[in-house]
Amino acid sequence: MGKEVLYGVVPGILIFLLFLGVNITPFLLFGAVLGGIFFLMARQGNMAALSARGKSSRHAVPKSTITFADIGGQERAKKELKEALDFLIHKEKIEQYGIRPIKGVLLTGPPGTGKTLMAKAAANYTDSAFVAASGSQFIEMYVGVGAQRIRDLFKEVRTLAEKNGQDSGIIFIDEIDVIGGKREGQQQREYDQTLNQLLTEMDGITTSDKPRILVIAATNRKDMLDSALLRPGRFDRHITVDLPDKTAREQILTIHTAKKPLAADVSLEQIAQETFGFSGAQLESVANEAAIYAMRENAPAIARRHFSQAVDKVMMGEKVDREASADEKRRVAMHELGHAIASEWVRPGSVSQVTLSPRGQALGYVRQNPMEDRYLYTREALEKQIMVCLAGAVAEEIYYGGRSTGSKNDFEQALGMAQEIVQSGMSRLGIVNMKLVDRHQVHEEVNRLLEELLEKTREVLKRHDAVFQAGVGILLEQEVLHGHTFRELLTTNKHANELAV
Structure with missing residues (x-):
């Protein structure tokens, strides 16, 4: 109400003075100065509010019930992390051997592999005060806010540990690449100040600290982190939390x-x-x-x-409501059966099912059953997988005389694997430096590999016409062709070919 009165009275007084012939310029200047002072005070209040919100957004996590036994797999990663945590528990033993305490543990790996779960299990394992924050919480438009939040985070975990009578505290920072990215002169001053403050706080961790502090950070992009974070004495241990076998x-x-x-x-x-x-x-x-x-x-x-x-x-993805025409369904069925026949030819028993119902962006798909987990590939294995990728387009060529846009993703995968053959020194070019070799030469070699495999795939599929015809009938009627039924069709076709010979 006071603001409304002020906004109404002040202009009225100025107009009255102007009517009397009084020079109102000094009054306007005084008002502008007063307004500037109020603006600066309001801005400082906003910054304080932002800082307060930042403090409230970081909170102590309730005592975790998650243990390392609740995390499936990751035995090597859990063993390495436990060893680092033992330095918090067995203080006398590490002093006996003159071991410098590990200050930081960096958990790296793909999303969803359990990095956050491992940090919570770590707090439970050591009976430590546990404070968690995300890298994005430290970034604000005002310079210095992020650095202050880092200081508050370390202060908070110490206060919490003392309050609960605990000898140690763990700070978990998720998405640390947000504040710990490489400094190449292009980052904002706020990012640099936040990172510098984190480095300063970690450098201040000593053996005699009570409570003892351990910083655990997680990232999906270790390659993006600044080297100052990764050096010994800060994040001493880099533990890879990989996809499970x-x-x-x-x-x-x-x-x-x-x-x-x-x-x-x-x-x-x-x-x-x-x-x-x-x-x-x-x-x-x-x-x-x-x-x-x-x-x-x-x-x-x-x-x-x-x-x-x-x-x-x-x-x-979930099934979608798109309804393809009868001709499109038949074409998709032929395409997917091409993939399935090639997959069974290169890896018998690998097809789990062939499906004609649309999911996500796919109108149909073949779910393959990997016979074993593989992490190294020979040229022969890559060529077989390329044949599986190409088989859908080849089936369309055989029965429709041309390809469709449904093969785009298949070709991208095939090209990637063909380039992998060249880059790994398994092609006719031998061992090559991809930065120095002529791109046209690489392109020709990749094309040669793909053309050879296209022809080989065409020869394989042409021998399975009976499987195509029977499989299409089942797919159009039931939308799903299970692996065991599909293999029965292949066995029948094989016997028929042997009798024909």
Whole structure:
């Protein structure tokens, strides 16, 4: 109400003075100065409010119930982290050996692999005060706010540990690449001040500190971090939390299905084998989505088909309402059967199912069952996988005389693997430096590889016309062709070809 009165009275007084012939210029100057003072005071108040909001956004995390036993797989990463945590627990022993305490642990790896879970388990393992923050919380438009928040974070964990009577505290900073990026003269001053303050605080951690502080940080982009953060004496340990292997995937599925009713036909080992490349978060989603599918049907237990649907959803997305024409459906069926035939030819038993129902951006897809986890590839293995990628387009050429836009993603994958053959020194060019070799020469070699494999794939598919015809009929009628049924078609076709010969 006071502001409204002020806004109404002041202009009225000025107009009255002007009517009397009084020079109002000094009054206007005085008002401008007074307004500037009020503006600066308001801005300082806003900065204080921002700082206060920053403090309230960082809070002590309640005592974690998560233990390392609750994290499936990652045995090597857990062992390394536990060793670093033991320095917080066994203070006398590290002093006996003259060991400098580890100040920081950097957890790196793809999203969803359990980096945050490991930090929470670390706090429980050491009975430490635990304070968590995200890198984005330290960034504001006002210079100095981020640095102040770093100071407050270290102060907060010390205060919390003293309050709870704990001997140690853990600070967890997620997305540390936001504030710890490489300084190349292009960053804002705010980023530099925040990073410098973090380095200063970590340098101040000593053996005699009470409570002892350990900084755990997580990032998906270690290559983006400044070298000052990564040197010994700051983040001493770099622990890779990688995608789980088959054994670890089975452990993760066991943990996430422990309280779920599973049908007798469910094999977690089989599901683990089919989910190569899945992160822990994706596997948790598979278990959850399978339970949702079972609930939709009001089924007494989660069956194998529910897990199959869940894997498809996590991998490809939910089913969509797009309805393709009859001609498009037939073309997609031929395309996917081409992939499936090539996959079975190069890796018998690899096809789990062929599906004609649209999911995400795909009108159909083949779900393959990796026979084993692979991390190294020979030229032969890459060429076989390229053939699988090319087989969809080749099937369209055989039965429709040309290709469609549905092969775009297949070609991108095939090109990537062909380039990998060249870059790895497995082509006719030999061992090459990609920065020095002529690009046209590389392009020609990649094209030569792809043309040879296209022709080889064409020869394979032409021998399976009966499989195409029978498989298309099943897909158009049922939309799904299961792996065992598909292999029966291949066996029948093989016997027919042998009799013809």
